[in-house]
Structures are given as C-alpha cells and as structure tokens.
Amino acid sequence: MPEGKIVKALSGFYYVSTNGRIIQCRGRGVFRKRKVSPLVGDFVEFQAENDLEGYILAIEERKNELVRPPIANVDQAILVFSAARPEFSTALLDRFLVLIESKQIEPLICITKMDLLNEEEEAAIDCYAADYRSFGYEVILTSSENLATLAELRVHLEGKTSVFAGQSGVGKSSLLNALKPELSLKTDDISDSLGRGKHTTRHVELINVENGLVADTPGFSSLELTEIEAEDLPQYFPEMVERSHNCKFRGCLHINEPKCAVKAAVENGEIPSYRYEHYLQFMDEIKERKPRY
Numbered sequence: 627m628p629e630g631k632i633v634k635a636l637s638g639f640y641y642v643s644t645n646g647r648i649i650q651c652r653g654r655g656v657f658r659k660r661k662v663s664p665l666v667g668d669f670v671e672f673q674a675e676n677d678l679e680g681y682i683l684a685i686e687e688r689k690n691e692l693v694r695p696p697i698a699n700v701d702q703a704i705l706v707f708s709a710a711r712p713e714f715s716t717a718l719l720d721r722f723l724v725l726i727e728s729k730q731i732e733p734l735i736c737i738t739k740m741d742l743l744n745e746e747e748e749a750a751i752d753c754y755a756a757d758y759r760s761f762g763y764e765v766i767l768t769s770s771e772n773l774a775t776l777a778e779l780r781v782h783l784e785g786k787t788s789v790f791a792g793q794s795g796v797g798k799s800s801l802l803n804a805l806k807p808e809l810s811l812k813t814d815d816i817s818d819s820l821g822r823g824k825h826t827t828r829h830v831e832l833i834n835v836e837n838g839l840v841a842d843t844p845g846f847s848s849l850e851l852t853e854i855e856a857e858d859l860p861q862y863f864p865e866m867v868e869r870s871h872n873c874k875f876r877g878c879l880h881i882n883e884p885k886c887a888v889k890a891a892v893e894n895g896e897i898p899s900y901r902y903e904h905y906l907q908f909m910d911e912i913k914e915r916k917p918r919y
C-alpha cells in the first residue's frame with residue numbers, strides 16, 4: 627500500500643506527498659464513523675488510480691495533534707504575535723502557551739512587525755521578551771520588512787516540522803513570503819476599524835523552508851481551554867514548576883495555600899503580576915466550565 631504525508635487540506639481534498647509527487651485524495655467514510663478526520667501532517671496509507679483520484683485508507687498514529695490550528699505531528703509551534711496591529715497581548719500569548727505546553731509541543735515565540743514601533747514601544751516589547759525568556763521560552767523579534775531580522779528564525783526552522791500559529795493579521799504568511807519569496811502567499815491588510823486581521827489564509831499547508839517544513843495556517847480569534855484540568859494548570863507554567871518544590875504543600879495550586887513559593891515570587895516581582903493574573907483567570911475559567919456528560 628503506498629504511503630505518504632498530507633501536506634494540504636482544502637475543500638474536502640487531502641493532498642498527499644509521496645516520492646516527490648502530490649496525490650489529490652479524498653477521505654473514506656470510515657474516518658467519519660470513527661470520528662477521526664485526517665489532518666495535515668498525518669502519515670497515511672492511500673490508494674490511487676492516478677494523481678487526482680486517490681483515497682486515504684488509514685491514518686498512522688500521531689505523535690501529537692492540535693485543534694487550532696488543525697495539524698498533526700509537529701516538532702515545534704511558532705507562536706506568532708505582532709508587536710502592533712493587532713496589538714500585542716500577553717493574555718492571548720499565555721493562553722496559547724498553556725495549550726501548547728499541555729500537548730507537550732515545543733513552543734517558540736515570534737513577535738513580528740517590530741518595524742512599526744517607536745523607541746518607547748520597542749522598549750516595552752523588549753521587557754515582555756525578557757519576561758518570557760526568564761520563564762524559559764525562546765523569543766525572537768522580527769519584521770518581515772527587514773530581512774536581517776529573520777536570520778534567527780531560519781536557524782530554528784532547519785530540519786524540523788513547524789507550525790505558524792497566531793491571530794489573523796499578525797503576519798504569518800508574510801513571514802513565510804519573506805523567508806521564501808517565490809511562495810507569493812496571499813496576505814492582506816488588517817481592518818483599520820476593528821484592528822483585526824481579515825482571515826486571509828483559509829487552509830493549512832506544509833511548505834518546504836530551510837530543509838524543514840513549515841505550516842501556514844488560518845488565524846483564529848479565540849482559544850478555549852476545554853481540555854485542561856484545574857489540577858494540571860500549574861504544570862503548564864514553567865516558572866511555577868521550577869518553584870513548586872519550595873511550596874510547603876505538595877500539589878500546591880499557588881492560590882490560597884500558605885508558604886507558597888510561587889506567590890512569594892509574584893510578591894517580590896520575580897514572576898510578573900500579569901502572568902500570575904492570567905493564571906488565576908484561566909483557573910476560574912476552567913472551574914466554571916460546565917461538566918461534560
């Protein structure tokens with residue numbers, strides 16, 4: 627049975643790459659019954675009479691999978707945020723980091739559109755970058771308008787399968803175009819009235835860049851923490867994990883417990899208060915979630 631990897635999903639078709647060819651395939655009903663649908667990044671077995679009429683017959687077990695954006699088997703998620711237009715949001719970044727941590731996927735934070743900032747605004751973004759680095763994350767500041775800023779990003783793409791994920795309009799497709807100009811991916815201005823992107827990219831596609839694969843994906847507007855349990859939440863904040871062995875109580879949730887090393891670190895400024903506030907907000911959100919039956 628021929629095998630390949632899904633590199634694009636569009637209008638009910640899956641495009642399977644195999645031995646340097648791309649075969650247009652449909653999924654078989656069997657997936658619908660089992661409630662598994664093929665994802666970009668899946669390794670599959672297929673059957674094809676010709677390059678336009680294939681069928682996917684089996685999906686190999688996934689190393690990991692994301693719902694938003696929908697993709698499987700990635701080595702790293704590049705969380706793309708713009709420094710401005712749309713405005714940089716630590717609340718959205720923290721939410722995204724929690725989701726990526728819960729899937730045990732390696733995150734890389736990429737802040738784009740640095741060229742739009744004045745000195746003061748740039749200093750503010752530099753502060754955030756330093757905060758996130760102090761939690762243990764890699765942070766890269768780029769601008770698709772200034773190719774020199776892309777060198778660091780290129781290094782991280784080398785030999786890996788990465789997914790660009792982020793809000794609409796932050797510049798995911800623009801970054802890919804800057805990395806590889808012959809791509810000519812469609813990009814569009816953000817809406818001036820709403821300050822949001824226009825959902826220009828409509829499908830997920832894996833593209834060869836720097837000896838690796840990078841997925842361009844549609845932007846999203848919200849993310850829910852539906853699969854996360856309250857007692858697991860602290861594990862998804864590396865700066866809390868690092869300190870939790872100094873908390874008095876094992877399994878400390880760092881909320882009301884006495885002698886909590888995390889709360890002490892927030893009080894003395896080692897952990898920024900916005901980060902802890904987001905933790906508390908996510909905790910409330912998870913606790914208020916209606917039980918599923």
Ligand SMILES: Nc1nc2c(ncn2[C@@H]2O[C@H](COP(=O)(O)OP(=O)(O)OP(=O)(O)O)[C@@H](O)[C@H]2O)c(=O)[nH]1
Binds near residue numbers: 792793816826843844
């Ligand atoms: N000044 C500046 N503008 C940028 C930069 N990167 C992207 N843009 C602009 O931002 C707008 C949105 O860029 P896109 O690449 O379409 O954004 P996207 O993240 O792919 O958006 P969706 O496909 O909707 O998810 C376009 O007008 C780009 O020209 C940058 O580094 N600097």
Ligand SMILES: [Mg+2]
Binds near residue numbers: 844845
């Ligand atoms: Mg796009």
Ligand SMILES: [Zn+2]
Binds near residue numbers: 888
């Ligand atoms: Zn604690």
